[in-house]
Amino acid sequence: MSVSNKPKFSFGELLPKIVVAPTFVATLIFIYGFVLWNAWLSFSSSRMLPKYDWAGLKQYERLFANDRWWVAAENLLIFGVLFIVICLVIGLFLAIFLDQKIRAEGAIRTIYLYPMALSFIVTGTAWKWILNPEQGLQKMFREMGWESFTFDWLVNSDMAIYTVVIAGVWQSSGFVMALCLAGLRGVDENIVKAARVDGASMPLIYRKIIIPGLGPVFFSAIIVLTHIAIKSFDLIVALTGGGPGYATDVPATFMYTYAFTRGQIGVGSAAAMMMLMAVLAIIVPYLYSELREKKQ
């Protein structure tokens, strides 16, 4: 295409833009367009089918007056905080242990990372069987002779949300381990050696030098885990089905139930907007700090 005589932009310069354009347009419509559409619906009086009128904040009022919504929000808080903290702690320790120049590190690393390869549906179903008091752990221990062993969290309204944490942590801590391991490998050996020469013990070196150096790794891990937590839907559906009752409902399952099975699209989209706000509250500061770092 050397036909054009001195166009403003040469084809070579335009090519990347042309290639990216369809994706850009698709993203614009199917992500941002639909976000706006959803926002519109959340201000309408939509019930079974979408309606395009103006109902003000009515749907949000209904949402905030709904007990089940607050159960869902509280569950998200419990699940999110525990899931992230436990994943980080376990992931970090696994990574530190793996980093001790042990034998068969590759094999062990793969074993810990493998749960990541499963979908949450599989994880949820497997843990449902393991935690079911009539089939899983409790039955196994009782049959082994420990008659009084009780582990019925899955069927206990107060404790069921913690079983979701267990399954989520099992799935995702390997991922944090991989991130931390990469971070650990990036720590300058010389600093560690210098610290040793100064007489610092290994725990002290980890505490004062290495772990603080992993800051950016933790940061990325927290961002990824947070939006896994906020969006979590499949894990809940497979593991507890939101039950017992609606004790393990989270905003995503709440939104689905109202928008699609109860003919209350307005309330559902208001719930979806609240989830979007929660994600934004985390992503915006992240992007801001990222962009600022680049400028510097």
Next chain:
Amino acid sequence: MKLSKIGLSIAFTLGFSMAAQAADVEVLHYWTSGGEAKSVVELKKLLESKGHTWKDFAVAGGGGESAMTVLKSRVVSGNPPAAAQIKGPSIQEWGEEGVLANIDSVAKAEGWDELLPSVVSDVMKHEGKYVAVPVNVHRVNWMWANPAVFKKAGATIPTTWDEFFVAADKIKAAGITAVAHGGQPWQDATTFESVVLGTAGADFYKKAFVELDPKAINSPQMIEALEIFRKIKQYTDEGAPGRDWNLATTMVIKGEAGMQFMGDWAKGEFTSAGKKPGVDYICAPAPGTAKDFTFNIDSFVMFDLDNKELQKGQDDLASTILSPKFQEVFNLNKGSIPVRLNLSMEKFDDCAKLSSTDFVESAKRDTLVPSMAHGMSTFSATQGAIYDTVTEFYNNDKVTAKQAAAKMVKAIAAAADY
């Protein structure tokens, strides 16, 4: 507004391409399991013998939830199927949207008003005109019992809730789970509505779940029903939460549990396990509800289409569904009873015969009531509100019956208020 116009124009072009390929009668349904799928094939054959092409549009899963999601997107884009499986008050919701076809001409010609009990035909009409055709009648207030378990425990089949707890205690003492329950909101609600009907009667049931009268919902009767309902939990096993209904039925079949409260679709499980009614299992009305009948009626609504041939197809589909032949074949497969009155029940089993007699009798007695748990008595939003309070109360011992009754009033008001 603009969006719907774009949707319409897209649908318009789609509509043209559809019309070009002759008249395929497209039917959206969620009958995909064993006996149900067989019945659909039967319907297809009968319709094709009338010269139409059946275009199957089966969406499995979630008791029709997935099917409804697909249907909404098709209707919003202006390209609805010819017919769709929609039941209960939802028919009115769709009618309000103005997308349904009027099939009064077939109904008049075949005299549906005489063929159907008025409780049923009222549901099928929107603003006095038929927009839907009923397929079958399920009875929801059944109790399925394993006689061998009862014999072993020395218990008798209960006919009141007091007797129920006597029998349940005996079965529990014999070391067997008395009640096979699946702890999912709809199953909790299914059991609960039978308790309400059995303790407070049909008139109260109607006031509470059909008229949604706050005075009935937050009343001593309701509080008593709630307390009895939660007492049942002591007779279920630890694995109950989240269990699917058919697994609970299997427990009764295997003698691992004494009884289950479930609609007559449970019969299909007994039949496919080779069990005989009256011998291997007993179908009895839930305690205290022998004279009452909670119904769950499947139906097909017809969508408003421009194509003349398709309209003919819809009329023929409607008339086929109510034909005695289809009614018999379908209901034998599905475990329900024909919706058409005065049909011979000879080929049906004893449970279906009892159900059929009670259906007619309760209609006369005015104790034929729509099932709340199966979306026959209220819109889905209100049904969901009742589900929430009932299932929370059942699972959370910290909520008292009084609080639950008050909560139910509040939740129903919030769901209805627009």
